[in-house]
Amino acid sequence: MGLLTRVNALGILASAEFAQPALRLKAVLESRGCAVAAAVEAFPAEQPQTSHVQAVLVLGDAPGDPDAFKQDGELGLASSLAFAAIAAGAPVKAMNGKSGKEDVSSLIQDLKELPILDPHEARQRWAQAEAAAAADDEEGLEGALESWPELMTHRDSSGSTLLHHAASMGADRATSLLLERGADADLRNKEQATAGDIAFRAGKQTVFESLVMHRLRREQQAEVPEPPQKRQKGADRQDLAxxxxxxxxxxxxxxxxxxxxxxxxxxxxxxxxxxxxxxxxxxxxxxxxxxxxxxxxxxxxxxxxxxxxxxxxxxxxxxxxxxxxxxxxxxxxxxxxxxxxxxxxxxxxxxxxxxxxxxxxxxxxxxxxxxxxxxxxxxxxxxxxxxxxxxxxxxxxxxxxxxxxxxxxxxxxxxxxxxxxxxxxxxxxxxxxxxxxxxxxxxxxxxxxxxxxxxxxxxxxxxxxxxxxxxxxxxxxxxxxxxxxxxxxxxxxxxxxxxx
Ligand SMILES: C[S@@+](CC[C@H](N)C(=O)[O-])C[C@H]1O[C@@H](n2cnc3c(N)ncnc32)[C@H](O)[C@@H]1O
Incomplete structure (x- = not known):
């Protein structure tokens, strides 16, 4: 509940039996100013109101159709935002079964009654974590992330994450901490720069190398190679035969x-x-x-x-x-x-x-x-x-x-x-x-x-x-x-x- 009152961009993945509670929850969250990307099985999705999400709610048991969330279009887009956030270390809360439905109903009720998060307070939390990341203050950063895990996937007005900020200052301990906690080093800010690109531009060799090596180890562990990154001259996204x-x-x-x-x-x-x-x-x-x-x-x-x-x-x-x-x-x-x-x-x-x-x-x-x-x-x-x-x-x-x-x-x-x-x-x-x-x-x-x-x-x-x-x-x-x-x-x- 605390989390839901703090985030301003949420992903919802719901199976068909949770469609109605999921849609009601989405409506109440949106009325509180929280952007929602909802992928509800067997329900036509709307264009997500956000390009990234900070936390994810999984509602219901396994979907009836195993490929339900892989489709092209808005449903697939909303679900891929949720999956990307999970991969980037966003907090995830799951609710299922009869008690899950009851929990969602009481959540909706509580949300309706709760005051909306003061945007000033939200900015302060971000500023605190950002300052700790930039100063390479591992302890301060860890404390902020323990209290507000959604900051891991938060982006500021330039689209930058905490990892971008740590990288720009050459903060190697903060960079390692964020990577250990699952920060997504591939995320691009509004200038399309990843944290590694930022470290390069800022002249921070140690952090640049650690971001490159992190990316490399992931590449080496990937069961299915990632074609766009393995781009030799001219090979296009579909890897032309x-x-x-x-x-x-x-x-x-x-x-x-x-x-x-x-x-x-x-x-x-x-x-x-x-x-x-x-x-x-x-x-x-x-x-x-x-x-x-x-x-x-x-x-x-x-x-x-x-x-x-x-x-x-x-x-x-x-x-x-x-x-x-x-x-x-x-x-x-x-x-x-x-x-x-x-x-x-x-x-x-x-x-x-x-x-x-x-x-x-x-x-x-x-x-x-x-x-x-x-x-x-x-x-x-x-x-x-x-x-x-x-x-x-x-x-x-x-x-x-x-x-x-x-x-x-x-x-x-x-x-x-x-x-x-x-x-x-x-x-x-x-x-x-x-x-x-x-x-x-x-x-x-x-x-x-x-x-x-x-x-x-x-x-x-x-x-x-x-x-x-x-x-x-x-x-x-x-x-x-x-x-x-x-x-x-x-x-x-x-x-x-x-x-x-
Ligand atoms: C980028 S060009 C080579 C340019 C060359 N290094 C030069 O100095 O002008 C690539 C060449 O590789 C040929 N090529 C592409 N796939 C090939 C393959 N599987 N086996 C042999 N040649 C291939 C292309 O037809 C093309 O002539």
């Missing part, structure tokens, strides 16, 4: 390769990056390289300049293969073009037959990259190098750092420690993206991964990652790949990347 892309007609225009939907498969601005990848993959002549994904042929051009003894190219798209033929790649000395998907080709290449591998496909997810990495260990000769276009999750630096670290952890587990070379890319400018449906990159810094298979001989130097290219900076494993002082440039809205 590769066949779909392969059946599209592509067009080469003004230094770009576009798909049928005008999404950019590859763009000329990546040329300096491709050059860096090529230089680092082939530090000397007469090495054996395999590149996956020809695109504009930029990286292959730079690789060829370094005179490899064998140059394998795997390419799946007929339009790209036609362009390669037109440009004479099939007849080049030392070049072997493998026509088809890498998934069907790499297993046929002999183990230990390559000194370097580059991977840059399109419309594939992190899972595909990980699957490819399984083959890399087998294909590389001792001392061999592996790199890939690192365009993962470009819409948020926290997400990007999470995937950089995930890839590093996956690679090291396969015996391929991976260093990161930070390249200053500079601002790309809006004009770069004109005529392209969605962006696939935004940061002024690029985190180039270079994994190496340990050499057999003990004489091999292991410091050669530090012989970086001009203007580069190395973060050698296990150093953290992203630093809060790295220049990123202005942050773009997620819509620029085709996300909500």
């Amino acid at each position: 590769p066949d779909h892309y392969l059946n599209q007609q592509l067009r080469y225009e003004e230094g770009r390769l576009l798909d049928a939907d005008s999404k950019a498969v590859m763009m000329g601005w990546e040329a300096p990056l491709m050059k860096h990848h090529a230089e680092l993959l082939l530090p000397e002549q007469q090495l054996r390289i395999c590149n996956v994904g020809f695109g504009l042929g930029l990286v292959d051009g730079y690789l060829a300049e370094r005179e490899p003894s064998e140059h394998h190219i795997i390419e799946a798209h007929r339009d790209v293969l036609a362009e390669m033929r037109r440009r004479g790649w099939h007849k080049r000395k030392g070049v072997v073009v493998h026509e088809g998907r890498w998934q069907d080709i790499v297993t046929q290449l002999p183990g230990g037959s390559l000194d370097a591998i580059f991977f840059d496909t399109w419309s594939e997810t992190y899972e595909d990259l990980r699957q490819f990495q399984d083959e890399v260990t087998r294909l590389l000769a001792p001392g061999g190098r592996f790199s890939f276009f690192n365009g993962m999750a470009p819409y948020s630096i926290t997400e990007h750092a999470t995937f950089c670290r995930l890839a590093q952890e996956d690679l090291v587990a396969m015996g391929l420690p991976c260093d990161i070379c930070k390249i200053e890319l500079g601002e790309l400018g809006n004009e770069t993206w004109q005529g392209v449906k969605e962006r696939y990159w935004q940061f002024d810094s690029y985190y180039l991964p270079l994994a190496r298979k340990p050499p057999q001989s003990s004489q091999a130097k292991d410091s050669d990652c530090l012989e970086g290219v001009k203007g580069s900076q190395w973060r050698c494993w296990p150093e953290f790949p992203v630093r809060v002082l790295d220049r990123l440039g202005p942050t773009l809205p997620r819509a620029a990347f085709g996300l909500d």
Whole structure:
């Protein structure tokens, strides 16, 4: 009861037998100024009056229809708000059975009689918790959360949670406490920034790292991978099936390769990056390289300049293969073009037959990259190098750092420690993206991964990652790949990347 008088946004999940009490309760709460997102089984839902809820009431026994709350539309929206709040640590109260119905009735009665919470008092409670979070006052914060658990899911007028405030001040103990209590680190404020993004902007490395690692551990524990976050260049929310892309007609225009939907498969601005990848993959002549994904042929051009003894190219798209033929790649000395998907080709290449591998496909997810990495260990000769276009999750630096670290952890587990070379890319400018449906990159810094298979001989130097290219900076494993002082440039809205 105390809780219901304090929250100003409540979620209700009710089974059909509790429909009437749930609707009466909703009406009385709304009359007291509390926004309600009610998902009532078998009852048409109204648009929730709120975008987040602070506490959840579960009314009734299990719903008759197991999928009752998963539907599209308002019912599903209201229930997903409630489930998200539960996941974010919101207090939950359940009432069921005959006594539950009686309890709801008396609750309604009591609410009608009770004075409405003084908004000034509510603001004071929030201010107290926010100050404790920002000051890294663990005890004060714990006390506030014990008394008012709904503060865990409260948002202020900027849409920020306590975790955002702790992160902005670099309050690491408060951040850990909030995360331990289930605070949702994915929540975005009105500027679409997560707590991690805020820590980055505020220059708080320790808190940034702990939020990234928290996100990473969740990712690793997720039974079902979360596709939108595992976004390789171009993979869209639905994770386009590769066949779909392969059946599209592509067009080469003004230094770009576009798909049928005008999404950019590859763009000329990546040329300096491709050059860096090529230089680092082939530090000397007469090495054996395999590149996956020809695109504009930029990286292959730079690789060829370094005179490899064998140059394998795997390419799946007929339009790209036609362009390669037109440009004479099939007849080049030392070049072997493998026509088809890498998934069907790499297993046929002999183990230990390559000194370097580059991977840059399109419309594939992190899972595909990980699957490819399984083959890399087998294909590389001792001392061999592996790199890939690192365009993962470009819409948020926290997400990007999470995937950089995930890839590093996956690679090291396969015996391929991976260093990161930070390249200053500079601002790309809006004009770069004109005529392209969605962006696939935004940061002024690029985190180039270079994994190496340990050499057999003990004489091999292991410091050669530090012989970086001009203007580069190395973060050698296990150093953290992203630093809060790295220049990123202005942050773009997620819509620029085709996300909500
Ligand atoms: C981003 S482009 C590569 C750009 C290239 N690094 C360059 O420097 O121009 C991606 C390429 O991967 C190809 N591709 C996509 N999926 C593939 C797959 N499963 N196997 C082989 N090639 C694939 C695409 O057709 C496209 O040519």
